[in-house]
Amino acid sequence: MIKLNDLGFDSRFAADADDICSEGQNIARVSAVDRHAYLIRNELGEIPAELSGKFLFNVESPIDLPCVGDLVVVQYHNDGTLAIIHGLLPRRTFLRRKRAGTEVDYQMIAANIDIAFIVQSCHFDFNLARLNRYLVMAADGHVEPIIVLAKTDLISGDELLEQLAAIRDAGITTRVISLSNLTGSGFDEFRQVLLPGQTSCLLGSSGVGKTTLINNLIGRDDFVAKEVSGTGEGTHTTTRRQLIVLDNGVMFIDTPGMRELGLLAASEGISKGFEDIIELSSACRYVDCCHTGESGCAVLAAIAKGALSEERYENYLKLRKESEYHEMSYLDKRKKDRAFGRYVKTAKKNMKKWDG
Numbered sequence: 206m207i208k209l210n211d212l213g214f215d216s217r218f219a220a221d222a223d224d225i226c227s228e229g230q231n232i233a234r235v236s237a238v239d240r241h242a243y244l245i246r247n248e249l250g251e252i253p254a255e256l257s258g259k260f261l262f263n264v265e266s267p268i269d270l271p272c273v274g275d276l277v278v279v280q281y282h283n284d285g286t287l288a289i290i291h292g293l294l295p296r297r298t299f300l301r302r303k304r305a306g307t308e309v310d311y312q313m314i315a316a317n318i319d320i321a322f323i324v325q326s327c328h329f330d331f332n333l334a335r336l337n338r339y340l341v342m343a344a345d346g347h348v349e350p351i352i353v354l355a356k357t358d359l360i361s362g363d364e365l366l367e368q369l370a371a372i373r374d375a376g377i378t379t380r381v382i383s384l385s386n387l388t389g390s391g392f393d394e395f396r397q398v399l400l401p402g403q404t405s406c407l408l409g410s411s412g413v414g415k416t417t418l419i420n421n422l423i424g425r426d427d428f429v430a431k432e433v434s435g436t437g438e439g440t441h442t443t444t445r446r447q448l449i450v451l452d453n454g455v456m457f458i459d460t461p462g463m464r465e466l467g468l469l470a471a472s473e474g475i476s477k478g479f480e481d482i483i484e485l486s487s488a489c490r491y492v493d494c495c496h497t498g499e500s501g502c503a504v505l506a507a508i509a510k511g512a513l514s515e516e517r518y519e520n521y522l523k524l525r526k527e528s529e530y531h532e533m534s535y536l537d538k539r540k541k542d543r544a545f546g547r548y549v550k551t552a553k554k555n556m557k558k559w560d561g
């Protein structure tokens with residue numbers, strides 16, 4: 206039988222659990238979220254779960270709601286066939302982005318992740334700008350990233366070397382694994398990274414081969430992977446985020462392809478994702494240098510000397526500006542949300558007084 210420790214609950218979470226859990230409550234892990242319906246995983250398997258009314262009442266933001274990978278405090282009902290979620294253990298790591306569209310708020314992707322595999326197809330999906338966004342997302346949530354260049358069978362060896370060189374020339378030092386779901390090339394290196402009890406998350410666009418990758422690890426087609434399109438690329442398969450526990454104890458979170466990957470208040474992630482530029486900026490004449498035209502700017506000097514590519518510099522400025530812009534809008538929204546929340550709570554208290 207699987208143990209709670211096998212699901213990622215280790216000594217780092219034990220103290221938090223002791224502080225939060227009440228008598229009759231247990232710890233489980235969120236394995237799937239579909240709107241406001243939850244599946245949790247415990248020692249016996251998966252069961253549906255709901256949020257308690259008190260939990261919902263105290264939620265101030267969507268990021269406070271459970272997401273896939275979270276460890277939650279639950280109480281079982283109906284002979285263990287239903288769980289009520291009463292609390293959420295503090296997240297050790299996380300993956301999040303700005304919600305798609307015009308709404309300025311966070312969308313949680315997954316929590317308590319050890320490794321984020323950023324999957325790009327060598328054929329049509331290779332994109333350095335998007336790759337940088339994923340790397341910033343991982344760094345912002347303190348998750349170790351590994352780049353996976355998939356479908357190497359669709360390009361020549363020289364083309365693969367060019368893509369690897371482009372990644373390094375862009376200043377990206379993250380580990381890269383090149384593999385093919387068709388030929389099996391690179392799979393031994395990929396498997397060596399996977400350890401029992403650790404949780405990995407697969408990130409990438411639709412059709413890059415994430416679901417096929419999991420099927421190959423399992424050794425059977427447990428998850429449906431659609432036929433490739435006329436371009437040689439796959440089509441969208443995964444429709445929700447879900448935690449998958451393999452027979453060897455390795456855990457994966459598969460995610461749907463992301464069309465938008467907006468950043469919100471990700472200054473820490475940007476700093477970690479562009480450490481070369483941050484290191485250069487320490488030599489700037491002014492402490493508050495914006496690297497956009499100030500005299501004595503070490504970043505601009507590096508570009509002039511050819512030590513820093515202009516493309517990487519422009520990508521850094523774009524991501525920083527986007528993150529700061531959305532952060533200002535988000536903080537303004539949060540002030541309004543809190544004010545409205547206080548108004549609602551006061552109104553409810555007054556209604557109780559009048560009812561009495």
